[in-house]
Amino acid sequence: MNKQKKIILLALAAGEIALAIALYNVLAQRELTAVSYLVMLGVVALSLGIDWLILRGRSAASVSDAKKLKTADDYLRAFRAWAEEDTPFTPHITTAIRQLESLKRKQAALRSVLDDSKDSPFLSVADDVDAYVLANCKRILNRVMIYDQGEPHKLSMHISYLQEVLGQNAHVLSDFENLILEVSQIGDDASAATPCLDELTNALRSVRKNADDFPLPQEHEQQNHPPQQMQM
Numbered sequence: 102m103n104k105q106k107k108i109i110l111l112a113l114a115a116g117e118i119a120l121a122i123a124l125y126n127v128l129a130q131r132e133l134t135a136v137s138y139l140v141m142l143g144v145v146a147l148s149l150g151i152d153w154l155i156l157r158g159r160s161a162a163s164v165s166d167a168k169k170l171k172t173a174d175d176y177l178r179a180f181r182a183w184a185e186e187d188t189p190f191t192p193h194i195t196t197a198i199r200q201l202e203s204l205k206r207k208q209a210a211l212r213s214v215l216d217d218s219k220d221s222p223f224l225s226v227a228d229d230v231d232a233y234v235l236a237n238c239k240r241i242l243n244r245v246m247i248y249d250q251g252e253p254h255k256l257s258m259h260i261s262y263l264q265e266v267l268g269q270n271a272h273v274l275s276d277f278e279n280l281i282l283e284v285s286q287i288g289d290d291a292s293a294a295t296p297c298l299d300e301l302t303n304a305l306r307s308v309r310k311n312a313d314d315f316p317l318p319q320e321h322e323q324q325n326h327p328p329q330q331m332q333m
Contacts, residue, residue, distance in 0.1 A: 173201050173231070176238040183245055189256060190245050193263040197241050200270045204234050207277055214285045223284055226298065229305055230277045237266045276301040 170176050180198045184191060208227055215221045241263055248259050279297040 170235075170239065170242070173205050173235065176235060176242070177201050179242060180238075183242070188245060188248075189250075190248070190259070190263060193241065193260070193267060194245065196267050197238060197270075200234065200267065200274060201238065203274055204231065207274065207281060211281050211284065214281065223280070223298075226280065226301060227277075230273055230301070233273060233305060234270050237270050240266050273301070273304050276304045 170179055177198060180194050180201070184194050184198070188194070208231065211223065211227050215223065244259055244262055244266075248255070276297060280301050283297045
């Protein structure tokens, strides 16, 4: 349980204690029996249990159902929620958050360079980068969610998989940045020489092939095909 949740639960507990004291003061005006004490303690315990379940349920709802995630902002919210969970993948989640934030900045920079042109040939490449990074973010979330802490012997396999996916993202984002630098120098001229466009296209093709070799987590588990590690 993370520090923020502990603080919230402590605050709720303090409120329940205050309720118990108020209830005791009311009951103190009459003769108390053992049953009365037990009832009072039961009410407080039940209230604390309900508070904990509500807090736990809200947390689980905020990090599940990856199918509804469509945009970079959706994935950022999901990753930030997972960053608050007790998981061994916090460094990888943090890296994914930085990559998504970088992706958003780069997409905004490209559109600014192109002066919000809606028919630039470079925008289709930007869309490909966006789609690929978000697909990898889905893979990361799926892997984080399926990890069973009761099977620590599988942790290194999951970490290697996440490092591979994050490494692919880093590669594509680096080439995407180089392309933006070229576009900023030539403007929206599809006929101009753009070596980085070829590099980025090749990088996307390469990492897509690697993605086929590293299927989604459920398939990965069935095939027991450990990924190679790519350091960020």
